[in-house]
Amino acid sequence: MSNQNYIIDMLELKDSNVYFKENFYYKETIKGITYKIFEGYLSYKPSFCPSCGVVFDEKFEKHGFILSNIIIPDVSGYKAILRLHKQRYLCKHCHKAFTLTSNITNYGCFISNLTKHKIALDLTKKRSEVDIALDNGVSPNTVERVMDSYYDTIKLYKHYLPExxxxxxxxxxxxxxxxxxxxxxxxxxxxxxxxxxxxxxxxxxxxxxxxxxxxxxxxxxxxxxxxxxxxxxxxxxxxxxxxxxxKFHLTQLISRSLNKTRIRVMNKDKKNHRKLKRYWRLILKDRDELDFSKWKKYTCFNSLMTQVDVVNYLINTNEELKQTYLIYQEILYSFKNKDFKKLKQTLSNANSKISNYMKTSIKTLLEFLPYIKNTFENEYHNGFIEGNNNFIKVIxxxxxxxxxxxxxxxxxxxxxxxxxxxxxxxx
Ligand SMILES: [Zn+2]
Missing domain, CATH: 3.30.420 (Nucleotidyltransferase; domain 5)
Structure with missing residues (x-):
């Protein structure tokens, strides 16, 4: 391979009409950034005149060069520019001059197609468009343009939906x-x-x-x-x-209303404020999972207690909180055991002393009751869609x-x- 071909191959130029003279490579600082500059020439015999369409003959004349700086992907960690002298021709049939084109860039563009391709690949990663722009030495607008041009607006397959x-x-x-x-x-x-x-x-x-x-x-x-x-x-x-x-939304609905009830009670009760604030997790926890045998010292409490004791103390500070807690645990139990009959019973015989938050939630559950039955009878859930939504948040x-x-x-x-x-x- 000649030197000439080495450079073309190294820079992935894929245009054999570019040639390099001696001293083709040097460094240059532009606006405080050091660039590796590769200076080349683009020249070949055009096959016809782009203005009048006449096929190349002796009436075509070389007409100097035009210089363009083309951004190419980084070389060894340096920003790189292909400084390309493009041959111009004068067509004496129509007396118009034209510049030779190459497949390195599109017409009138100073960003190489290779760089654009790299931007398109960078877009598949979880990175901001500003970072991608900086990395590739282009403006954020260019990144957006590349996105619009490299990726079709989503075409949906309208004849298929999964089961x-x-x-x-x-x-x-x-x-x-x-x-x-x-x-x-x-x-x-x-x-x-x-x-x-x-x-x-x-x-x-x-x-x-x-x-x-x-x-x-x-x-x-x-x-x-x-x-x-x-x-x-x-x-x-x-x-x-x-x-x-x-399933997740079912549990979420009732635990939110219990939590709101606790907060309201807490804000009215100066004496137990700290306790109600600190142990919110224990109140929301499934009662079957509370520990009833390990005695320990809880902050804000003087004597040794178990988790069950703490919860009992807290719900007994307020009747509304207690009733809301009890129905919450019952609903939770029927969700866990997929006991539709029990759920229906609990919801329709709700104690009138429960909080308004819980009353609203129960109304909602009753409204959706026939579909909750399907939840109990089938294993499908929205688990991953929540994951997908987290992904969207990251983006x-x-x-x-x-x-x-x-x-x-x-x-x-x-x-x-x-x-x-x-x-x-x-x-
Ligand atoms: Zn012409």
Whole structure:
């Protein structure tokens, strides 16, 4: 291999029309950054004139060079520039001059296609666009342009939906129409299928009409949280789907109302304030899991006690708290043992002394009761969708907030490997 070919190969230029003279390499400091500069020449015999289309003949004349600095990927940790002298030609048929082109960059662009490709790959990692821009020596706008050009806006496969689906939502970007966006994934693999900007009912119905009837009829189970528009949506759009309320959301609902009750009691009770504040975890804990045999010293308490003693003391400070705690434990028990009969009984015979927070939660549970039955009878849950939402939070954080929902969604899909880099790119 000649020196010439070594350089071309090393810089991955993939254009044999570039040649290098002696002293082709030097370092230069531009705006405080040291660059490795590779100075080359682009020259070949053009096949025709791009303005008038006449095939190359003796009326084509060389017409000097034009210089462009092209950003290429880093070399040994240094920023690198290909300083390319491009041959110009004058066509005497139409008296217009033109510059030779290469496949290193696209027309009129100073960023090499190789750099763009690297940016596209960097976008698949959990890194901010600002960092990617800095690393590749380009502006954040360029990173966004590369994203738009390398990745197609998500094309959905509208003829297929899996048998088990999971619905959830997450807080979206500011520009999004609804405050919450809708997130759908495969209920068995956890793979994200799509995210939709606005989770309001009208919009989701419109969205699901894109899927053909056959695809929608295939769906047998859908796990959701207790958001009633989903029920109407599923009844309308999924003729064969059973609705399952996600287990996690069930427990979350009642533990939140118990916790709110505790906080209200705590704020009114100066004497036991510290105790009620400190041992909140024990109150929320499943009573069967509390320890009743280990005696120890608890902060804020004088005598030796067990966990059960602590909880008993706390709930006995207030009747409302006690009743709320008792029903909470009963509901929790029926969730754990998948005892639908007991749950129904507990909910319909609720003591009137329980807190209003718990009353509201019980009303909600009663409203969703037929679907909670499905929860007990099936193993599907939304576990991974919560994980997916954490992932979305990470993406959002590293991006310091996306302004456009389209890009936000694209970035999520890119990082998840759901959209692949296009083969042909026009950036
Ligand atoms: Zn011409």
């Amino acid at each position: 088990v689906l999971s619905f959830d939502e997450f807080k979206s970007v500011k520009s999004a129409d609804g405050a919450m966006s809708f997130h759908m994934c495969d209920g068995i693999t956890g793979q994200t299928i799509d995210i939709v900007e606005d989770r309001r009912l009208d919009n989701l119905i419109k969205y699901f009409f894109y899927y053909d009837y056959k695809a929608r009829s295939r769906v047998k189970f859908i796990t959701i949280d207790m958001y009633s528009p989903y029920i109407s949506l599923i009844k309308k759009m999924f003729p064969n789907a059973k609705i399952i309320i996600d 959002k954080r590293i991006a310091f907030g996306f302004r456009s929902f389209k890009r936000f969604k694209a970035r999520i899909m890119i990082c998840k490997g759901l959209i692949k880099i296009k083969k042909t790119v026009n950036a």
